[in-house]
Amino acid sequence: MPANTTHYSVRIGDGISHMQSSELQSLQLSLRATLAAIDFAYESDMETVRKSSVDELFKRATIRRLQEHHRERRMPCVAQLERLQGRIQARAA
Secondary structure: OOOOOOOOOOOHHHHHHHHOOOHHHHHHHHHHHHHHHHHHHHHHHHHHHOOOOOOHHHHHHHHHHHHHHHHHHHHHHHHHHHHHHHHHHHHHO
16 A cells, blocks of 8 residues: 555634634635645555556555545545635625
8 A cells, every 4th residue: 555644734723713814815725735735645546556466355445445544634624624714704794
């Protein structure tokens, strides 16, 4: 299995309510970039597995693990992005 151990993380703390609009937009861009990096790493790992010459049973098991790992890595970032977008929309209202 590919050993892509790069971790991306952007945390939204309680101080977000004091951030300027430009800072919120920067944070939003950072979260989107993090998601893109996670997705790119996943696709790269998937391609490596698909092209490998290992037996199909091992390939399928590895793909399932990659899919689960991908979901686990994305979920916190997606949740943070949704919270941030909610705060941005609340400010705009």
